[in-house]
Amino acid sequence: MTDPGVPSAYVRDKRTPTPSREELRARIPGWGVDLDPADRPAHPRLQYPADTGAHWDFPERQPEKWPRERSVEHAFLTPVFGTAQPPKGLSGAVRKYAYARFSEGRLAHWMLLVVGDRLDAAEHRLRSFASTRPDVPATGVRTEFTHGGLRSRRGRSDARHHLLDPVVVAGPWLAAAGGAAVGVRRLVRAVRG
Amino acid sequence: MRAMVYRGPYKVRVEEKPVPVIEHPNDAVVRVTLAAICGSDLHLYHGMMPDTRIGHTFGHEFIGVVEQVGSSVQNLRIGDRVMVPFNIFCGSCWFCARGLYSNCHNVNPNATAVGGIYGYSHTTGGYDGGQSEYVRVPFADVGPAKIPDWMSDEDAVLLTDAAATGYFGAQLGEIAEGDTVVVLGAGPVGLVAAQSSWLMGAGRVIVVDHLPERLEKARTMAYAETLDYDEHDDVVVEMKKQTDYLGADVVIEAVGAEADGNFLQQLTGPKLKLQGGSATALNWAIDGARKGGTVSVVGAYGPIPNAVKFGDAMNKGLTLRMNQTPVKRQWPRMFEHVRNGHLTPRDMVTHRFPLEEIAEAYHVFSSKLDGCIKPLIVPSAA
Numbered sequence: 001m002t003d004p005g006v007p008s009a010y011v012r013d014k015r016t017p018t019p020s021r022e023e024l025r026a027r028i029p030g031w032g033v034d035l036d037p038a039d040r041p042a043h044p045r046l047q048y049p050a051d052t053g054a055h056w057d058f059p060e061r062q063p064e065k066w067p068r069e070r071s072v073e074h075a076f077l078t079p080v081f082g083t084a085q086p087p088k089g090l091s092g093a094v095r096k097y098a099y100a101r102f103s104e105g106r107l108a109h110w111m112l113l114v115v116g117d118r119l120d121a122a123e124h125r126l127r128s129f130a131s132t133r134p135d136v137p138a139t140g141v142r143t144e145f146t147h148g149g150l151r152s153r154r155g156r157s158d159a160r161h162h163l164l165d166p167v168v169v170a171g172p173w174l175a176a177a178g179g180a181a182v183g184v185r186r187l188v189r190a191v192r193g
Numbered sequence: 194m195r196a197m198v199y200r201g202p203y204k205v206r207v208e209e210k211p212v213p214v215i216e217h218p219n220d221a222v223v224r225v226t227l228a229a230i231c232g233s234d235l236h237l238y239h240g241m242m243p244d245t246r247i248g249h250t251f252g253h254e255f256i257g258v259v260e261q262v263g264s265s266v267q268n269l270r271i272g273d274r275v276m277v278p279f280n281i282f283c284g285s286c287w288f289c290a291r292g293l294y295s296n297c298h299n300v301n302p303n304a305t306a307v308g309g310i311y312g313y314s315h316t317t318g319g320y321d322g323g324q325s326e327y328v329r330v331p332f333a334d335v336g337p338a339k340i341p342d343w344m345s346d347e348d349a350v351l352l353t354d355a356a357a358t359g360y361f362g363a364q365l366g367e368i369a370e371g372d373t374v375v376v377l378g379a380g381p382v383g384l385v386a387a388q389s390s391w392l393m394g395a396g397r398v399i400v401v402d403h404l405p406e407r408l409e410k411a412r413t414m415a416y417a418e419t420l421d422y423d424e425h426d427d428v429v430v431e432m433k434k435q436t437d438y439l440g441a442d443v444v445i446e447a448v449g450a451e452a453d454g455n456f457l458q459q460l461t462g463p464k465l466k467l468q469g470g471s472a473t474a475l476n477w478a479i480d481g482a483r484k485g486g487t488v489s490v491v492g493a494y495g496p497i498p499n500a501v502k503f504g505d506a507m508n509k510g511l512t513l514r515m516n517q518t519p520v521k522r523q524w525p526r527m528f529e530h531v532r533n534g535h536l537t538p539r540d541m542v543t544h545r546f547p548l549e550e551i552a553e554a555y556h557v558f559s560s561k562l563d564g565c566i567k568p569l570i571v572p573s574a575a
Contacts, residue, residue, distance in 0.1 A: 008437035009483075016437050018371040018396040028391045028416050030535030032370070034526070035394040040364050041523045046291040049522070052284030053268055053335040059283050059299055060265070062217040069315075070302035078302045080217055080283065080331050082309075082319030085246035095244065095315075104306055110497050113243035113316075114466070121201035124247040128200075138203045140556030147553075147563040157403060157423045158453040162560060164464050169203050 069099040091120035138169045195573055196325030197551040199249045202240030205555050207548060210250070213321065213329035218265035221333035223275060227350045228323045228548075228570040229254040230558050231279075232380050233493040235451055237314060238555055239463050241470055242495050244303065244315040252570070253279035253311040254354045255323030256346060259333075268334045275337040277330055278520035279354040281309030281320060284335035295517035300331065306496065308517065316496065324551060326572045338524065348531050350569065351381070351538035358491050358518040359385025359447065360527055360536070363393055365489035365514040366443035371396035375432060375441035375481055376417070377474045379407035381541050381567045382491060383447035387415035388536050390445070399435060401428060401477070403453065406564040414540045422454055432481040440483030448474035449492030450499070458500070469497035479506045490515035544568040 008015045024031040037043050059079040066086055070077050087095045098112035128135040143149070153159040198208040213222050234251050236242050259273045269275065282289050282297035288308075289297050300309030301318035309331075312322015322328065330337060340349045348356075359382045368374060374390040376383045379402035390398045400411035401420045408419040420435070422428040433440060450470020451463055458471035478488045479502050488511050506513060530536040543566045546554035551570065558568050 007439075009439045014437070014439070024391070024396070030530065030533065031391050032394050033530070033533075033535060034389075034392040035370055037367075039526070040393070041526050042292045042519070046293075048290055049292050052289060052294075054284030054289070054332075055265075055267065055334065056285055059285065059332075060218055068302060071304050073305040074302060078299050080281075080300050080309075081302045082315070082321070083216060084250070084319050084321040085248045085315070099303070104304055104496065107498070110243045114497075117240065117243065117245055120247045124200065135200055135204060138556075139200075139206055139552035140554070143553045143556045143562060144560075147557050147565075149560070149562060152560070152562040152564070155423070156561075158459075158561075161453070161456060161459040161464065164460070165203070168464050 069096050071099065072103050073105075089119075089123050091116045091123055094119060137173055138166075194326040195548055196250045196321070197252065197548065197570075199237065199245060199251060200247060203238065205238065205251075205552050207551050210325070212327045215261055215263045216329065217331060218263040219332050219334055220263040221259050221266060221269055221330045221337070222261040223255075223257040223277065223323075223328050223330050223337070224260045225255045225257040225323050225326060225328055225572050226274075227256050227346050228252050228572065229350050229355070230324070230554060230568050230570065231354055232382070232451065233313070233449060234555075235559050236449070236470065236493060236495060238559060239451070241450060241463060241466060242314045242316060243497065246315060249312070249314065250321040250325050251312040252322030252324030252328075253313055254350055255311075255328065256340060256350045256353065257323070257328070260327065262333060266333045269337060269339075274340045276340050276349045276353055277311070277323070277328075277337045278357075279310055280336070280517065280520055281311060281318060281331050282335060283332055292519060292522050293516075294519035294521055296519075304496070310517075324548065324570050326548070336521065338521065341528065343532060344528070345539055347539035347542050347569070351541070351567070352524065352527060352531070353520065354518070355381035355541075355567070356385045356536065356538035357520040357523045357527060358382045359387075360389040360523055360530075361516075361518040362386040362445040362447055362489050362491035363389035364523075365491070365516070366390070366393075366445055366487050367512075367514070368393040368395050368443055370394040372442035373397040373399070373436055374443045374445065376400045376411075376445045376447055377478055377481075378402060378446070378448035378492065379404070379411040379419070380447065381538075383445070384410060384415055384541050384566075385536060385538060386445045386447050386491070387411055387417045390443075391416065392530065392535055395443075399432075399441070401432075404561060407566060410541065410566060414537065428454070429477055429480045432477075436483070440486060441481055442483060443487045443489065444478040444482045446474050446478040446488060446490045446492045450494045452492070462499070469495045469499045472499040472501045475499070476502045479509070479511065482509065482511055484509045485511070487512040487514060491518065493517075541567045542569055546570055548572045
């Protein structure tokens, strides 16, 4: 007889008893109602749905109002697409290049899109300074005071990396301010000769 | 109209935008009456999803009232109360024809690896989302469904993603009677995944998180055992101990790319963006499952690579199953479960914010302040 202290993993059968159906049904509302895989949605897999609501073989094409960027892994522009935020400025040029030049399988495709995102943010930030509603570094921070910022984080391990958030948010601003200060100083020196 | 607008990482606000118009004969325009912030919206909020453009309106969990319909729409009428799956899908491509609605090939020109999603960057098609007063809903005859009279607005909005994804996570696990199921994450998806695991015959359900209010919710809402990873030096070892050194038969990864629990993963992922996000939960799933077991992944990840322990998955002979949820496919059966009280998505709602306080809502949810598990957003025109 094997020592009963040997865990299940080292012998043939599980040694930890599973509760009976009756016990589980008494404790858990609805226990086992989907026990039969046939009761679960889309069983068997990849079955043809009876009716999806589509009344076309191929959808009518949405009008393309500007050259819509698309993955080169597509045969053509999909018949329906989003029209939010058309690409603009330098960020738009980077994004269009990423789509036109690299497939989704290439890391360069995604890295260029990330670069485009950062350029987009910088472009909008500059533009916001000329508007009546300039961007602020972080929003919603007042809830730290109204929704228990300190109390909520007490004893939580993720509070450690929350400390990095102000660095992540303020870092680019500080770097830009530092760069601008150095630039201005150099300019002043150059002008003074 | 008023709409949530992305202004860069950690910066969102409400702005005035034009009301969307019909752009395709099968479009509808829906007036949003209730929306939610999803955990996956935080990937966008933190600047982790490539091609998230300034000015984008997030929001893929919403319900509303049909305001306009295109010329070819047959199944919806103006005034219908509808719930809209987070997937945009045509219903007719090779993938939709096989029920893979989340993998539709006709709606996302920007990428072939992911389908169309409302308000989820240009990587998923460049559609503005539902954290706004109005939203364009493509393929109105295919995606939206009328909200049954008996269903609460809270259940309806949660069924558009979080609840459907939790149920789908359990389904992907192919749970057999008596299985030990570990659910990583006691957020909205994990809570419903835990509830659903019981429906599919689990013998034990253990939910792992570190936030006391979420673990409490897992116990009361999902009748689960709980494991607080902050209380253990190595949660994988604890999972092994709790399963008699076998590991879990099924692990459902309901966290995704924001996972806490490993400082280095957080630093290199969400903070410095040197990888697609934090793969902590995915690695715990791989290491916590038993050999020959199944890992179901419904936590969201972006297209940039992650530091995943793939060798462990290979050597353990794991079955890895995953997808974005094909929401509408799940609905008929889920509606029965909600009506019978076997699934109770509304129980996870902790906060409601007016749309005008969207910045506050994102900060509270992102930092998990004030016991926030699921925040709903109420548009001003609702």
